[in-house]
Amino acid sequence: MSDTMNKKQVYLFGTCLIDMFYPQAGLDAVALLELSGYEVIYPQAQTCCGQPPYNSGFKPPAVTIAKQTIQLFSAKDIPLIVPSASCAGMIKHHYPTLFDSETLETKQAEQLAHRTFELIDFIADKLPYNQQPLRPPTKVTLHESCSALREMNVAKTWRHVLNKLDNVEVTYPENKQECCGFGGTFSVKSDAISAVMTQDKCHNLLKAKGNKILSGDSGCLMNIGEHLKFEGKKDPCLHLASFLVDHFGLSHAH
Amino acid sequence: MPTNFAIRIKQALADPELRANFRGAMDFLRNKRQVAFSNEDEWQALKKQGAAIRQDAIQRLPELLTQLEHQCLNNGIQVHWAQDDQEANTIILEIAQQHQAKLVIKGKSMATEEIELNNFLDKHNIECIESDMGEYIVQLDNEKPSHIIMPAIHKNTPQIADLFERKLGISTPKGDVDALIGVGRTILRKKFEQADIGISGVNFAIADTGTLCLVENEGNGRLSTTAPPVHIALMGIEKVIPNIKALPTLQKLLTRSATGQHITSYLNLISSPRKSDELDGPKEVHLVLLDNGRAKISQDQQLQSTLSCIRCGACMNHCPVYTRIGGHAYGSTYPGPIGQILTPQLKGIEQEGELLDACSLNGACGEACPVEIDLPELIRTLRHRRQAASQKQWSLEKMVWFIWLQIHQYPRLYRLTTKLAALFRTLKLNKPANWTKTRTTPKPAKLSLHQQMKIRSKIRDENENE
Numbered sequence: 250m251s252d253t254m255n256k257k258q259v260y261l262f263g264t265c266l267i268d269m270f271y272p273q274a275g276l277d278a279v280a281l282l283e284l285s286g287y288e289v290i291y292p293q294a295q296t297c298c299g300q301p302p303y304n305s306g307f308k309p310p311a312v313t314i315a316k317q318t319i320q321l322f323s324a325k326d327i328p329l330i331v332p333s334a335s336c337a338g339m340i341k342h343h344y345p346t347l348f349d350s351e352t353l354e355t356k357q358a359e360q361l362a363h364r365t366f367e368l369i370d371f372i373a374d375k376l377p378y379n380q381q382p383l384r385p386p387t388k389v390t391l392h393e394s395c396s397a398l399r400e401m402n403v404a405k406t407w408r409h410v411l412n413k414l415d416n417v418e419v420t421y422p423e424n425k426q427e428c429c430g431f432g433g434t435f436s437v438k439s440d441a442i443s444a445v446m447t448q449d450k451c452h453n454l455l456k457a458k459g460n461k462i463l464s465g466d467s468g469c470l471m472n473i474g475e476h477l478k479f480e481g482k483k484d485p486c487l488h489l490a491s492f493l494v495d496h497f498g499l500s501h502a503h
Numbered sequence: 504m505p506t507n508f509a510i511r512i513k514q515a516l517a518d519p520e521l522r523a524n525f526r527g528a529m530d531f532l533r534n535k536r537q538v539a540f541s542n543e544d545e546w547q548a549l550k551k552q553g554a555a556i557r558q559d560a561i562q563r564l565p566e567l568l569t570q571l572e573h574q575c576l577n578n579g580i581q582v583h584w585a586q587d588d589q590e591a592n593t594i595i596l597e598i599a600q601q602h603q604a605k606l607v608i609k610g611k612s613m614a615t616e617e618i619e620l621n622n623f624l625d626k627h628n629i630e631c632i633e634s635d636m637g638e639y640i641v642q643l644d645n646e647k648p649s650h651i652i653m654p655a656i657h658k659n660t661p662q663i664a665d666l667f668e669r670k671l672g673i674s675t676p677k678g679d680v681d682a683l684i685g686v687g688r689t690i691l692r693k694k695f696e697q698a699d700i701g702i703s704g705v706n707f708a709i710a711d712t713g714t715l716c717l718v719e720n721e722g723n724g725r726l727s728t729t730a731p732p733v734h735i736a737l738m739g740i741e742k743v744i745p746n747i748k749a750l751p752t753l754q755k756l757l758t759r760s761a762t763g764q765h766i767t768s769y770l771n772l773i774s775s776p777r778k779s780d781e782l783d784g785p786k787e788v789h790l791v792l793l794d795n796g797r798a799k800i801s802q803d804q805q806l807q808s809t810l811s812c813i814r815c816g817a818c819m820n821h822c823p824v825y826t827r828i829g830g831h832a833y834g835s836t837y838p839g840p841i842g843q844i845l846t847p848q849l850k851g852i853e854q855e856g857e858l859l860d861a862c863s864l865n866g867a868c869g870e871a872c873p874v875e876i877d878l879p880e881l882i883r884t885l886r887h888r889r890q891a892a893s894q895k896q897w898s899l900e901k902m903v904w905f906i907w908l909q910i911h912q913y914p915r916l917y918r919l920t921t922k923l924a925a926l927f928r929t930l931k932l933n934k935p936a937n938w939t940k941t942r943t944t945p946k947p948a949k950l951s952l953h954q955q956m957k958i959r960s961k962i963r964d965e966n967e968n969e
Contacts, residue, residue, distance in 0.1 A: 263952045265911075269921045270945050272952035279956075291956040294914040302904045304864055306886030310908035317912060399866035424530075428823045432863025439861050440937035441509075441516055445827050446863070447941060475942035 256288040259371075260322050260329045264336045265297040266467045267488075274467060274488035278332040278368050280499045281490055285375035289330075294321055300339040305434045312347050319344060319357050329361060332368040332490055333466050334396035334403055341365045342400055369410055369465050369489050370403040378413050382498040386416040389492065390459030392450075392473065393421075394466035395428050407465060407489060414496055422453035431472035447476045455482075465489045508834060508857050515828040521657055525829045528656045532820045535763025536871070553756045554875035556749045557811035560741075564801050564810075567710040567743045568792065574713025578775040580788045588618035591793050595620060595702070595735055598789055599629055602733055604699035608691075610727040611635035611719065612704025613651050613814060614737045614793055617836045617849075620702070631702075632694045634723035636687050643670050649830030651837060652761045652816035657829050691723070701727035701785065705738035706813070707753060708790075711746045715790065717771040718757060725769050734785040736773070740797050741810035753813055756873035760815035796849040805884055809844050811874045818868035818878055824861050833858060840868035844881045847889070856889040921951040 259282055263275040279289045298318060303311035318340070322329050331337035341362045348354040391411060393404035411419045430436065430446025437443075451473055454462050462485050464470050474484040505513070515521055540546040560567055572582045585591035599607065607624060609615065609631055621631040621642070633642045637654035641647065644666055648654030655663070663683055668674050671690070675682040703724055707716040715736050717724045728734045744753065758764045777784035801807050819825040819839025830838035835846040835858065843862060847855040859882055868878040895901070910920050924947040938944070950958075 263956075268952040269924060269947050272948045272950065272955050275952035276955060279959075291952075291960075293918070293953055293957060296911040296914055296917045299911075302907060304883060304886075305900070305904070306859075306883075306890040307901075307904045308887045308890070310904050310911075313908060314911050395863075395865035395867070399870050426867065428863045428865035428867070430823075430863065432865065435860075435863040437937045439512075439824075439863075440940060441512055442824050442827055442861060443863070444941040445516055446823055471945050472942070475945055478943040479939075479941055 257286065258290055258325065258327045259287045260325070260327060261289050261291045262295055262298070262318075262322070262329055262331045262336065262340070263291065264331065264333045264467065266471065267332060270471065271467050271488065274332055274490050277488065277490040277494040278330070280494050281368070281372050281376070282330060284377070284497065284499060285372045290325070290327070292321055298336045298339040300336060300343075301433050303339065303343065304432075305438075308347075315344050315347050315358070316354065319354070319361050322361055323357055326360075327364070328371065329365045330368050330371050331365065332488065333468070334367045334394050334401040335466050335468055337365055337367040338396045338400035367397070367401050367403045367465065369493075370401070370406045373406045373410050376410070376413075376493070377497065381415045381496070384416050384496060386418070387461075388418040388420060388459050389461045389463050390420045390422060390454055390457040392429065392454060392462055392464040392469055393425060394464055394469045397465055398426060403465075410489075410493070411463075417496070420457040420459050422450070422457045424449075424453055429469045429472055431468050433468065436472060447472055451476050451480075459485070461485050461487045461492065463487055463489050463492050506857060508832070508861075511832040511834060512828050512861070515832040520659070520662075521829055522827065524657055524659050525826055528653065529820050529826045532653075532762065532816075536760055536817060536820070537763075539759035539763040539765065549752060549756055550873050550875055552752045553813075553873055554811065556744060556752060557813070557874045558808065560744050560749075561801055561807050561810045563745070564740065564743070564798070567745060568740055570710040571708055571713060571743050572792075574711065575790055576713075578713045580713060580715075580775060580790050583789060583791045585791055585793050585795070587795050588793075591618045591737060591791055591795070592620060592623040594791050595737070596624065596627055596629075598733065598735055599624065599700055600627075602699055604629055604733075606694065606698045607631045607700045607702055608694050608698035608727050608731060609633050609635075609638070610701070610703035610717065610724040611638050611654070612702070612737060613648075613836065614704050614739050615702060616648060617739075617795065618737070618793065620737070632691070632698070634691050634694070634721075634727055635719075636684060636721060636723075639687050639691065640666065643667075647831070647836075649838065650816060650819060651814055651839075651841075657831065695726045695730045698727075698731040700733045700735060701729075701731040702735045702737065703728050705736050705742050705790075706757065707750060708738055708743045709745075709747050709750065710743050713774060714747070715771075715773040716750060716754075717773065718754065718767050718769075719771070720762075720764075720768045722769055725771050728771065728773060729784050732785055733787045733789070734773070734776075735789045735791060737791045737793060740792050740794055741801070741812075757813050757815050760817040760871070760873040800848050806844075806848060806881060808876050809841075809848060809881060811876050812841050812845070813874055814841075815873060817871040817873060818876075821867040821871040822862075823865065823867065824863070828861070833861075840878045840882070841876075844878060844885060847885055852885065852889050852892055853894075856885070859886050859889060918951075918953055921947070921953065925949055925951060925954075 267275045282289050299311035299314035344358040345362050397404040429450040430443040470486040474486040478484050575582050583594045624631050633639045640655040649657040705715050706718045758767050776788040818841050822839050825839040835842050837845050843858045862882050864879050866879050928947040
């Protein structure tokens, strides 16, 4: 008999961006959750949280996708872990407002919101900090995404986790509270403004001189990384989950 | 074809001096505010109080306005109701004409900007002089304010010195701000003496005492409302508050949020015209209550918090978009986040809805708002309203989201799509041009997370069956 029967279970919502472009971040999220003693359930029927059309002014398609996502993750009453503060924010703070109040849908959305967590926030107090492998000293720059700073208020946990790591120096860019210019479709619709915001953010991030640029939101990392590549620089972006997997010396989960 | 808004954005972004002026000023204002609210518990408690006062006032708007009118009349202040900008302008013009006014001196007022009072009076041969230093500079250059608190924040000292030299023929020592202010002061002193009418805005109107409150730093507000024989105050109807007990909270929130000051140099409380035993003050005081779309907003449950605004400007100071493009680019009386939600509601979402796009929904404005207006949520809601009100049957965007929905509501189709994207990952497709102007195109992974998790669970199942 397998030992998984005794394990606590969690759902992982991989997010569409990680699914298609950064699956390693998703696998690393799985590794961290397993390290923290959870069995990860990854339903194949998951797609997107619906935030892109929702933020762009198109509510009906977002509502359709939200209903489907709520249904999918309501089969079991277990935590839903999201390796993105932005997508977690959509589920936690916006799903409960999408339907008429006092309906079954709102009730289900509220229940799901209640057990939805951003990945790093969820595992922060469960990592084996007293069993850190000896690593060479390194310096990393943390990009606190807007969703982590404000909507989800988990940026302080990101800082906290990094500060507990041995031989890891954390630096922050100037104007660290400012948006990187991604904003989903904002980067395409208001491309000129987005471009200067991205340039400024990248400039400040590089000035902070980390060997890696870390964040828990792949949208920001994509925006920053692709801009740096466009400028002929190398892409130092890494999801926090991947950095932690590396730091704790876990073999990748595949 | 680029819209006017897009053109203005482009022009602003291409002006390094303008961008440096805004960046510097916004960083300065944000830092000052942060120091003023360095006690987190106090800030949380204050803004909670402020939000509650404002929400209550908006919910009781008709009652409080009736009370305000009644109390003002008792105090000898004449009260006028204006449904829109035209009515407000006409009311003010008629008062001015009754007094054969030729010269009006103005304290700073965004409401008068909203109704474009200066232009209107000018057409009727009444000269309007702005007495707030920033407003004076902006007026001298035939511009509009670029910020609701700091109207001339888009200009730096050398630009202002140059303006004074061109328009007034007065040169000042290089970089001497005091000298520039001295020039303005000397000119304006005369105008205060000569003016037939003083016009001001209102920061808060206290309903149960009929008191108009004016918050300012230069003393020009006090002079505008006391030196001329007639004072006309124009206020948006949402500025009413129930009683004087509400004032300290709002005053603290306003000045700290706006300029980081604990109190401004002048806090004026105007409760009546000159009394018979008084030697100075205006002989007549008029209050013009401007609706101009506000009553309608107050009845909309989803949007009414728009009216809680106390016009501190913190949302624009914290907005990364405003910091980059400045106030003029918006092309509206009120720029920045508050302007983005207010303007479409006042002027129609079809005409002004485009303003809503210039926002990355980063939430900085909502975090800084001292009366807890959830500005990002209002921007989102208005984007939904704009789409719902759209007359267009089909647009490119609508098509994109229609296809998006088809893919994402069928998990099999979604998985097939990501698989295909991975398969053709090295193809250089027709790229989304706006994205690739400053970025490379992200490349799909060889195997999606879905695929890798499927493989993983298969391996695990096999291991378990062994």
